[in-house]
Amino acid sequence: MLFIAIADVASAQNTSQVFGRVTDGSGGVLPGATVTLSSSALLEPRVAVTSETGTYEFSGLPIGTYTVKFELTGFQTLVREGLQLQGGFNAQVNGELSVGGLEENVVVTGMNPIVDIRSTTQGTRFNVQELQAIPSTRDVFQVLTQTPGITSDRQNVGGTHNGQQIGMFSRGAANGQGRWFVDGVDRNDIANGRPFVVDFNSVEEVQVSTGGADVTMQTPGVFVNVVTKSGSDAFRGATWFFRTDRALGSTNVTDDLRRAGANSGNPLVHTNDYGGQFGGAIKRGRAWFWATYGMQNVRLGVLNYYKPDAGCAAVQANPLAYSFSDVIDCLNINKQDVPALGSKFNLRPFAGNLVTVANSFGQRVETIRGADDLHPTFETTNKMTFMKLSDSTYDLGPRYWNTGIWDPSWKFSDQHTFSDRWLADVSFGHHCWCDSIVPQTDELRLVQPMLELTTGTWGRSWSDSSIMLVTNNTVDMATTYFLPGQWGGDHSLKAGFKYGHFGEVYDRSYSGHAQAVFNSQRPLPIFSTPFTARVIRDYITPAFLDQNSVYLQDTYSRKRFTAILGVRWDRQVDNVAAISVRAHAFQGQPTIDGTLFNLFPAIDVPTVRAGVVWNTVAPRLGLTYDLTGDARNVIKGSYAIYFDQRSAGQLSKALNPTGSARIDLGWSDLNGDSVVQVNEINQSLIRSVTGFDPANPAGLVSANRVDPNVTAPRTNEIVVGFGKEMAGDFGFNVSYVWRRYDNFIWNDTIGISSSDYSAVQFTPPSSACPSGARCETVTYDVPNVTLPSAYTVTNRPDFRHVYNGLELVVRKRSSRGWMLNASYSYNTTIEHYDSAAAYEDPTNIVRLNGFQYAPSAGIGGGGGSNLAGIPVNAKWVAKLNGSYRLPYEVNVAATADVRQGYPFAQGVNIASRPNRAPAIAVLLDALGEQRFPDFATMDLRLERAFRVRGMKVLPSFDMFNVFNANTVMGRRTNQNAANANSIFGILAPRIARIGMMVNF
Structure with a gap:
């Protein structure tokens, strides 16, 4: 049996349906009518015959503009033209035939349904016209932030963050449970959320789902x-060049902001975006190709990150004494290059069958990754480079399959239409993230970094070198079948199977064998008070996950009523492969307490398996009712259970003794050089320990445990809403969403509960607090017993998040020269600790329980408006x-984004607690009570089309942050530190881009 390639877990969103009923003038159904669907997006017209109930259905349709023709002897032929299908939309197109001859044609144009009566999935779609028309940074991830209700961890102004995967948060779901696909190929990195690269001009459509999903969706996060x-048979192509330049920009840093730490702002120096694409027929009607290449160069000045020459050292020492222009000229420039190369081949070997082979290579290269005021020198940043096979000691597999030219992605698929009712498909996808993140020079691999706890500042070097190989291999099969006139209605059936093998190989080594950690209270300078020696073991962790999924769904329609009944089953099991880890450089050397360092010997560990198999069954129910029978007034409701996807090795890593392991030991800087030597370490003074048992460091069996009954985190969701289509391609949808997140997984320290802690108070000395800091007396908790390092991976009891949200979406399809998308969302996600069993350390619980859940942005550094660590x-x-089309083919467009400011979580840092308790920041307010200023920005675009000798020439002008807003996006939260409340991120200033695209 042959299957088609469009389906996998993304099938429902990737392809569309056209369905409907054929009647006569009196409303009587007409069985046996011929319905023909044609489009340049189809290889050949699709033909169906209406059932006994007068119904028909076409499934698995690609994006495009369609014509639907209805024919029946004794009736006039009805032709409905201009049906624009977006991915995942189910368009109801009914035909009412009048008595007459077949040769008499009735042509109707411009019919485009707004409300999908066969789906309860919520989200939005951006087609190629919208992507090109609205102002954007020409980066897919930035466009996604226009989706209703989504918030992100940074603001991309004019290209400041192009090539970086923006962390997106929606409806209380964790960022790690979002799912990313390109042409249905799984590009998800559950553990890290790292970026993939796709050329902006190669995109036909972007589909985003935020809730109400059918059985093809496993997890509760954002689906993209x-x-x-x-x-196609017509040869076509394009070439383009866009330039954003500081000469077309403004400044937005006031004197007040400069005095508060934003000495330089976040200036974009320039971006270049250029490339070309071309496609057409290899053999008309039989074989086709498409190829694309794009490159983006981003040059970004980083706030408070200065060049190392003598002149700029004076500017860095006292930036307020210099002009703003002088400060900008002294900034180090973060250089990012984002190349993308792609191709696609389609073959129709015989009628109704399509074979597809697609490949892409993409990468992001960055020179000073992680640069910010906490990594203030070239030595304390790292760089992201192209990865080579020789970079890792682990077998990475064939070069062009895994490490590729750049990060590779492959897709092989076959689609087949058996009849007008039966469609089936199969596909195989492979994707690899192959990143090398290393110090700026090879010499820095030997230089030991130092860390100041009070301010979070790094010195001398960066901490580690990392090779990351993350692979996804998936096989997907799916089928749809239309079964009309059964059990009182029509059934649109869908079934699918997926197998996924996911791998994460991390090869990590640490510069200088240790980190010198300081705790220097004001008014002493940073790096003046040695505190602890942080010794970390190098490691290689080859972790894997195997997953099998099956889903079934029946969309049952009877008159105005539709019920969507589905269920999916997922089986997940992980492991960590056998590996050898070298001994630490300190191993066997004498320490200050007279013992030999013996904490990190060489070990050889066999394959580790947690032995826990997750088998989850998730029901889905959707109901719609068409109040007026014309798909213009529809009530919708849905109920769904989602389960999280494991990351590779998620449970087995807890039992792997070669994983990430570190220990904080007593340190006396005997020679005053601020470098940890092994003879300055006190092994008997353990401040904290993570990832191993210091009592048995050579053990091949970890002291950690995995609860054999641990189950997958779960989300329950209820959505109710109303959708209305009005005249002029205008419509709106209003919905209420409730979610409950529970069954979370945590590491439960063995033998420890919240009753093992006692509260103490601390008042920071005034000398430790700069002007304006809140150095209030705080209460925190300390353990009464020595904390063991071993823990049990299990479900967290009596802990939940509850989300309530109201969302209004207004949409005007692109017609009669204009289009509009607008939304307003009100969201609240409350974190609940229902008993003392829900936590171990009681510190901050009073500030969290019953207040907002606010996940922190997980990707640090990078300058710009990145919100590293901000909830x-x-x-x-x-x-x-x-957008609006003016006369003479002039297009003007705008985007606006307004939201409440994110929480400003001020706290007092407790650097040292007894009994191996880690450092902790004690919150001064309930999370969400103190916030940054509300955020607002607007972008504009002006474009004029010219036609020259069969080509369409499109010069354009874009302006970003039109009103030159300077909203503060991030401040340092530690109040008993020299950098308390200092600004580390503001919105990048207004800047313009000029560009030219030529389509032929």
Whole structure:
């Protein structure tokens, strides 16, 4: 049996349906009518015959513009033209035939349904016209932030963060449970959320789902599928060049902001975006190709990150004494290059069958990754480079399959249409992230970094070198079948199977064998008070996950009523492969307490398996009712259970003794050089320990445990809403969403509970607190017994998140020269600790229980408006984008984004606690009570089309942050530190881009 390639877990969103009923003038159904669907997006017209109930259905349709023709002897032929299908939309197209001859044609144009009566999935879609029309940074991830209700961990102004995968948060779901696909190929990195690269001009449509999903969706996070272009019988192509430049920009840093730490702002120096694409027929009607290449160069000045020459050293020492222009000229420039290369081949070997082979290579190269005020020198940043096979001691597999030219992605698929009712498909996908993140020079691999706990500042070097190989290999099969006139209605059946093998190989080594950690209280300078020696073991962790999934769904329609009944089953099991880890450089050397360092010997560990298999069954139910029978007034409701996807080795890593392991030991800097030597370490003074048992460091069996009954985290969701289509391609949808997240997984320290802690108070000395800092007396908790390092991976009892949200979405399809998308969302996600069993350390619980859940942005550094460590939570979010075509083919467009400011979580740092308790920041307010200023920004675009000798020439002008807002996006939260409340991120200033695209 042959299957088609469009389906996998993304199938429902990737392809569309056209369905409907054929009647006569009196409303009587007409069985036996011929319905023909044609489009340039189809290889050949699709033909169906209406059932006994007068119904028909076409499934698995690609994005495009369609014509539907209805024919029946004794009736006039009805032709409905201009049906624009977006991915995942189910368009109801009914035909009412009048008595007459077949040769008499009735042509109707411009019919485009707004409300999908066969789906309860919520989200949005951006087609190629919208992607090109609205102002954007020409980066797929930035466009996604226009989705209703989504908040992100940074703001991309004019390209400041192009090539970086923006962390997206929606409806209380964790960022790690979002799912990313390109043409249905799984590009998800559950553990790290790292970026993949796709050329912006190769994109045909972007589909985003945020809730109400059918059985093809496993997890509760944001679902994104990027559909790329394909070749056709008509040869076509494009070339482009866009330039954003500081000369077209402004400054937005006031004197007050400079005095508060934003001495330089976040200036974008320039971006270049250029490339070309071409596609057409290899053999008309039989074989086609598409190829694309794009490159983006981003040059970004980093706030408070200065060049190391003597002149700029004076500027860095006292930036307020110099002009703003002088400060900008002294900034180090972070250079990012983002190349993307792709191709796609389609073959129709026989009628109804399509074979697809697609490949892409993409990468991000960055020179000073992690640069910010906490990594203030070239030596304390790292760089992201191309990965080579020789970079790792682990077998990475064939070069062009895994490490590739750049990060590779492959897709092989076959699709087949058996009849007008039966469609089936199969596909195989492979994707690899192959990253090398290393110090700026090879010499820095031997230089030991130092860390100041009070301010979070690093010195001398960066901490580690990392090779990351993350692979996804998936096989997907799916089928749809239309079964009309059974059990009182029509059934649209869908079934699928997926197998996934996911790998994460990390090869990590640490510079200088240790980290010198300081705890220098004001008014002493940083790096003046030695505190602890942090010794970390190098490691290689080859972790894997195997997953099998099966889903079934029946969309049952009877008159105005539709019920969507589905269920999915997922089986997940992980392991960590056998590996050898070298001994630490300190191993066997004498320490200050007279013992030999013996904490990190060489070990050889066999394959580790947690032995826990997750088998989850997730029901889905959706109901819609068409109040007026014309798909213009529809009530919708849905109920769904989602389960999280494991990351590779998620449970087995806890039992792997070669994983990430570190220990903080007593340190006396005997020679005063601020470098940890082994003879300065006190092995008997353990401040904290992570990832291993210091009592048995050579053990091949970890002291950790995995609860054999641990189960997958779970989300329950209820959505109710109303959708209305009005005249002029205008419509709106209002919905209420409730979610409950529970069954979370945590590491439960063995033998420890919240009753083993006691409260103490601390008042920071005034000398430790700069002007304006809140050095209030705080209460925190300390353990009464020595904390063991061993823990049990299990489900967290009596702990939950509850989300409530109201969302209004207004949409005007692109017609009659204009389009509009607008949304307003009100969201609240409350974190609940229902008993003392829900936590061990009681510190901060009173500030968290019953207050907002706000996950922190996980990707640090990078300058710009990155919000590293800032809790992402906005109770209200409003968004707008639209375009209007003026005379002479002039297009003007705008986007606007307005939201509540994120929480400003000020706290007092407790650097040292007894009994091996780690350092902790004690919150001064309930999370969400103190916030940054509300955020608002607007972008504009102006474009004029010219036609020259069969080519369409499109010069354009874009302006970002039109009103030159300077909203503070991030401040340092530690109040008993020299950098308390200092600004480390503001919105990048207004800047313009000029560009030219030529389509032929």
